[in-house]
Amino acid sequence: MKEKFEVLTNKKWFSSLLWILLLIIAWEVGAFVVANTKRIPENVLPHLYQIIIAGFSTDKVTGDMTATQAVLSSAAQTLLRGFLGFVLGAAIGFVFALVMKMSGVLEKVLFPYLMLIQLIPVLGLAPIVLAITGDINVSRVIIAAILSFYPVATNTLAGFKSVEKEKYDLMFICAAKPHVIYTKVLIPAALPYFFTGLKIAAPMAVTASILVDTLQGDGGLGCLLSQSLKHAMSIYVFWLIVFFSAFVGILVGKVIGWIEYGVSPWKRRA
Amino acid sequence: MSEVRDIEIKTRELGVTFQDNAGRDVTALTGVNLEIYKGEFITLLGPSGCGKTTLLRSIADLQKPTTGDVHIQGMTPKEVRLQQKFGFVFQQPVLFDWRTVKKNVELPMEIMGYSKGERSDRADEMLEMVGLKDFANHYPNQLSGGMQQRANIARAFGLDPDILLMDEPFSALDEFTKEKLHEDLLRIWRATNKTILFVTHNIQEGVFLSDRVCVLSPHPGRLSAIVDIDIERPRTLEVKESSYFNELVTKVRNSFEGGSV
Amino acid sequence: MEYEVKLEKVGRKKSLSQRIKENKTWQKASTIVLPLIFGIVLVGLWQTEVLHSWFHTDTFTLPLINKIGGIMGDISDKILENTIATVEVAFFGLVIGSVLGYLIAMLAALYPKIGSGGLSVIGAFASIPVVAMAPVLNNWTKDVSTDANLRSMVSKIIVVTLICAADMGLNAYRGLTELKPFSEDLMAIYGAPKKITLWKLRIPNSIPYVFTALKVSVPASIMTAIVSEYFAEYITGVGRAIRENIVLAQYSTAWAYIATACLIGVVAYVVLMVLQSILLRRYH
Numbered sequence: 001m002k003e004k005f006e007v008l009t010n011k012k013w014f015s016s017l018l019w020i021l022l023l024i025i026a027w028e029v030g031a032f033v034v035a036n037t038k039r040i041p042e043n044v045l046p047h048l049y050q051i052i053i054a055g056f057s058t059d060k061v062t063g064d065m066t067a068t069q070a071v072l073s074s075a076a077q078t079l080l081r082g083f084l085g086f087v088l089g090a091a092i093g094f095v096f097a098l099v100m101k102m103s104g105v106l107e108k109v110l111f112p113y114l115m116l117i118q119l120i121p122v123l124g125l126a127p128i129v130l131a132i133t134g135d136i137n138v139s140r141v142i143i144a145a146i147l148s149f150y151p152v153a154t155n156t157l158a159g160f161k162s163v164e165k166e167k168y169d170l171m172f173i174c175a176a177k178p179h180v181i182y183t184k185v186l187i188p189a190a191l192p193y194f195f196t197g198l199k200i201a202a203p204m205a206v207t208a209s210i211l212v213d214t215l216q217g218d219g220g221l222g223c224l225l226s227q228s229l230k231h232a233m234s235i236y237v238f239w240l241i242v243f244f245s246a247f248v249g250i251l252v253g254k255v256i257g258w259i260e261y262g263v264s265p266w267k268r269r270a
Numbered sequence: 271m272s273e274v275r276d277i278e279i280k281t282r283e284l285g286v287t288f289q290d291n292a293g294r295d296v297t298a299l300t301g302v303n304l305e306i307y308k309g310e311f312i313t314l315l316g317p318s319g320c321g322k323t324t325l326l327r328s329i330a331d332l333q334k335p336t337t338g339d340v341h342i343q344g345m346t347p348k349e350v351r352l353q354q355k356f357g358f359v360f361q362q363p364v365l366f367d368w369r370t371v372k373k374n375v376e377l378p379m380e381i382m383g384y385s386k387g388e389r390s391d392r393a394d395e396m397l398e399m400v401g402l403k404d405f406a407n408h409y410p411n412q413l414s415g416g417m418q419q420r421a422n423i424a425r426a427f428g429l430d431p432d433i434l435l436m437d438e439p440f441s442a443l444d445e446f447t448k449e450k451l452h453e454d455l456l457r458i459w460r461a462t463n464k465t466i467l468f469v470t471h472n473i474q475e476g477v478f479l480s481d482r483v484c485v486l487s488p489h490p491g492r493l494s495a496i497v498d499i500d501i502e503r504p505r506t507l508e509v510k511e512s513s514y515f516n517e518l519v520t521k522v523r524n525s526f527e528g529g530s531v
Numbered sequence: 532m533e534y535e536v537k538l539e540k541v542g543r544k545k546s547l548s549q550r551i552k553e554n555k556t557w558q559k560a561s562t563i564v565l566p567l568i569f570g571i572v573l574v575g576l577w578q579t580e581v582l583h584s585w586f587h588t589d590t591f592t593l594p595l596i597n598k599i600g601g602i603m604g605d606i607s608d609k610i611l612e613n614t615i616a617t618v619e620v621a622f623f624g625l626v627i628g629s630v631l632g633y634l635i636a637m638l639a640a641l642y643p644k645i646g647s648g649g650l651s652v653i654g655a656f657a658s659i660p661v662v663a664m665a666p667v668l669n670n671w672t673k674d675v676s677t678d679a680n681l682r683s684m685v686s687k688i689i690v691v692t693l694i695c696a697a698d699m700g701l702n703a704y705r706g707l708t709e710l711k712p713f714s715e716d717l718m719a720i721y722g723a724p725k726k727i728t729l730w731k732l733r734i735p736n737s738i739p740y741v742f743t744a745l746k747v748s749v750p751a752s753i754m755t756a757i758v759s760e761y762f763a764e765y766i767t768g769v770g771r772a773i774r775e776n777i778v779l780a781q782y783s784t785a786w787a788y789i790a791t792a793c794l795i796g797v798v799a800y801v802v803l804m805v806l807q808s809i810l811l812r813r814y815h
Contacts, residue, residue, distance in 0.1 A: 015648025119796035207660035
């Protein structure tokens with residue numbers, strides 16, 4: 001029995017589970033304290049089961065939707081735009097890296113600006129993008145695209161640069177044409193780096209698209225969040241959104257990891 | 271050697287000068303006159319900084335000579351390279367992580383436009399030759415260093431190149447693996463009759479493998495002696511224990527200019 | 532000949548010493564000159580309102596650069612006040628978070644069985660959108676003080692702390708555990724206790740990783756500070772000023788604050804680089 005337990009504790013998921021349990025316990029202890037000291041405890045820290053019940057409740061929080069329905073329908077609005085921006089930004093980032101690799105002059109011109117954009121708090125630009133475009137949906141896409149663009153571009157470029165001199169020499173000896181070098185050497189070599197960029201970009205794109213929502217009351221997850229906070233509807237909608245967005249933020253990172261795992265068989269058998 | 275043999279590679283007053291970071295000229299190689307016969311196994315031997323790799327790279331068109339020239343089968347290195355007649359084995363097994371061992375061997379053939387079936391057949395043949403048949407569908411990171419270097423050699427032979435250039439291919443391997451690969455290399459060489467240029471800093475290795483050992487000396491890098499290795503072939507590992515082998519090793523060692531290294 | 536030129540572009544720049552030799556000075560100068568030309572062209576397009584026609588906007592929403600600069604001068608005292616508010620949040624959050632993250636990494640390195648899972652949970656925290664975290668912490672810090680400014684500060688700092696702790700924790704853990712081969716064995720042969728191994732080996736080894744973490748978390752701390760300002764109870768900070776001014780349609784002022792935000796980001800990064808060059812020089 002003791003040995004079995006030891007085998008169990010050596011598993012990585014076991015200690016993750018332990019920590020999640022600890023967090024749940026801490027949350028619940030906090031919730032008990034809050035429940036006994038606060039006038040409206042659900043504003044500060046409701047019990048987890050209360051949030052779960054709210055998630056499955058059939059009571060309407062808006063005109064015709066339950067809490068979960070409201071969250072999911074606005075999430076669809078928000079995240080679809082965020083996803084579009086993410087894909088767009090990642091694609092542009094990849095092309096950018098490729099162009100910079102192909103042209104030494106363009107690399108020199110653009111590289112300092114690529115570094116600079118990382119230092120700028122792009123989310124701070126969200127309100128002005130909204131002001132310029134005047135359209136919440138376009139703004140969501142643009143901000144998510146900018147945020148996804150630079151991690152993908154810098155990481156992919158680093159991937160292209162990671163190719164050793166010997167590999168170029170080998171291609172040179174084989175008299176390989178430049179396009180062959182790109183398709184057979186450079187792009188496959190940069191792929192893991194590209195995915196690293198995607199993993200950084202995805203949670204940022206989610207954050208961005210929710211944030212842009214809160215700037216204008218036009219529907220969407222962020223907008224729902226603001227309304228719930230202002231008690232225009234049940235506060236549990238707010239808690240559901242908190243958990244939902246945390247879940248989505250973690251999930252997108254995982255999903256990209258799975259995709260990477262799927263397209264890189266050499267990593268599986270190592 | 272009495273019979274008349276075809277000269278495959280010929281260098282004339284070959285010299286290479288680099289510029290270091292401070293902008294000063296550094297002579298890596300100067301005045302190399304060398305004739306290499308067709309089907310010969312020749313070793314470029316010397317300590318670090320003697321220009322042996324530079325010489326190899328000049329022949330492979332990876333390095334432009336500053337003075338003199340290289341002729342291979344009456345052509346320039348570039349023409350030979352564009353005809354894809356070179357095979358090159360690096361010190362590190364330059365394998366592509368994302369390709370299986372077999373796909374790695376097939377890569378140069380893909381570039382040359384071999385058909386799929388032909389590629390596959392030849393790759394199988396090469397892997398069989400280096401003893402990696404059972405590992406064809408493994409990925410490089412699943413192989414040991416010795417196996418990776420075998421895959422590397424299989425790839426270089428896969429194209430059926432006229433000239434095989436090997437830049438310290440075994441220097442990172444342990445002694446046991448190295449000896450095994452020495453025997454394998456000689457066997458493959460005999461079977462395929464390639465011209466092999468082999469760079470090393472290991473005297474025993476050079477003497478054991480070659481028909482001739484070219485001794486290079488540093489500061490500035492130059493060809494200081496050529497030692498004929500007339501040990502009978504096929505050679506086995508026992509050769510290394512013979513007194514004649516050791517005599518030749520001593521002869522090579524003494525031919526370094528400036529005494530012992 | 533044509534083939535060769537193309538191949539150079541792919542990546543044989545270095546080995547072709549001849550080319551570099553001929554152009555060494557130009558190579559060096561061009562890394563500064565070329566981006567500078569691009570920057571000047573960009574400013575030119577902006578000032579001549581070409582950018583405005585591309586983006587279908589006007590000088591009201593996208594004011595000319597000299598006007599933004601003028602406003603920055605006019606309201607410099609207000610900008611300074613908001614900058615201090617933002618920088619304070621980012622700085623304290625960065626420091627507390629980084630120290631916390633490092634301590635967690637240290638615990639995880641010493642007790643890997645329990646620690647490694649803790650790190651993956653912390654990694655998950657980093658993926659939680661700030662938008663979700665900020666309002667929760669606003670609620671939690673309601674009782675910290677009767678001063679709305681102070682409790683807003685605390686709440687914002689905690690958000691930044693969590694983000695930076697995750698980043699530092701993950702990187703520092705790598706620095707504390709990815710040691711040079713055999714160095715751990717060497718310590719074991721000397722019979723060094725865990726504590727000595729930590730001080731003499733693990734911590735020095737982790738320093739470059741700490742800077743890797745900071746390179747990400749310094750810009751992130753500023754971005755997080757700005758976003759959490761949007762949700763804060765007390766109205767202050769550069770981020771909040773951007774938003775409030777846009778709501779009031781004072782676009783020039785908003786742009787002045789955007790420029791300030793960018794400046795903060797760049798200055799913070801430069802400070803970090805200077806710190807790194809001083810500290811790492813001592814280390815090597």
